[in-house]
Amino acid sequence: MLEVKGKMIAKGARVGMETTWELAKILVPTAMVVTVFKASGLLDVITDFFAPYMGLFGLSGQAAIVLFSGYLVNLYAAAGSIVALSLPLREIAILAGMLTFCHSLLVELPISKKAGGSLRYIFLIRLGGSLIIGMVLGWMLP
Amino acid sequence: MSVLWEGLLQGLKAVWTVARVVIPLMIALEIAQANGLLQRLNRILARPFQKIGLSEEGAFPVVVAMVFGLTFGSGVIINHVREGKVTEREVKIMGSFIAIAHALIEDTIIFLTLGAPLLVLLVPRLAAAYGVAYLLHKFGTRLPLPQGDSFHSLD
Structure with missing residues (x-):
């Protein structure tokens, strides 16, 4: 029933390779930025700076490391920090809500820009959404 | 230097991960399209997306992104x-x-396994995405939006 021709496979493969190339131009430089960022110790500096403000979201100061690992590196880094800190379930729920909105920014913002978004607006919407949901959850969750 | 080298390797690994999914995905799409399947699927998917100004063609990348991720979308x-x-x-x-x-x-499973409630993980995100898209559709032409890359960098 489904008609498959060599021509379709050839065209699909060509389109796939072209798309991969477009994405590779973003993925390789951003991966290098993230690796340098992780090795530089900058994450610790940022975390220490923001720890006193975590109370805004009903979080303990140490949760800052989870938030910024997620914002800047990725959700797996954030999940790793959650496990390492053995945070209470309430804080995990707040952090999860905040991080689903806004994560992996060093990688995802350039990709979004490539796919038609405007960098500034997307950054503001994602970070703003994350902070708002954090405050709402911090206030709502017992 | 070794840090940059590790970054390069990480990047190439990411490209390989993407290629392994994107190339078969594009072949499958091509076959689906040639057989008229995509058009039929799009018509079903398109309804909730019409309200935010997306055509049948425009709804498809959004569905791919929601299922497979931002890079693939x-x-x-x-x-x-x-x-x-x-x-x-669009x-x-x-x-x-x-x-x-x-x-x-993927994102939801990561936090579900850590014990976060499903409601918190999905509802605010979908509501915000739909809301922002709706505002862009309604008022987008009147907002002084800075340009993204897409129409200029691909030539």
Whole structure:
């Protein structure tokens, strides 16, 4: 029933390779930025700076490391920090809500820009959404 | 130097991960399209997306992004732009929607396993993505939005 021709496979493969190339131009430089960022110790500096403000979201100061690992590196880094800190379930729920909105920014913002978004607006919407949901959850969750 | 080298390797690994999914995905799409399957699927998917100004063609990258992730959705958008299937306005709406709501399966599972409630993980994200897309659709032409890359960098 489904008609498959060599021509379709050839065209699909060509389109796939072209798309991969477009994405590779973003993925390789951003991966290098993230690796340098992780090795530089900058994450610790940022975390220490923001720890006193975590109370805004009903979080303990140490949760800052989870938030910024997620914002800047990725959700797996954030999940790793959650496990390492053995945070209470309430804080995990707040952090999860905040991080689903806004994560992996060093990688995802350039990709979004490539796919038609405007960098500034997307950054503001994602970070703003994350902070708002954090405050709402911090206030709502017992 | 070794840090940069590790970064390069990480990047190439990411490219390989993407290639392994995107190339078969594009072949499958091509076959589906040639057989008229995509058009039928699009018609079903399109309804909730019409309200945010997306055509049948425009709804598809959003669905790909929600299931497979931002990178793959963006790949489909890039391809749609190249083939002239979507308008510039649609690209802006799609791009903003998927920037907020993507990889809903993977992202949700990561936090579900850590004990976060499903409601917190999905509802605010989808509502915000839909809301932002709706505002862009309604008022987008009147907002002084800075340009993204898509229409200029792909030539």
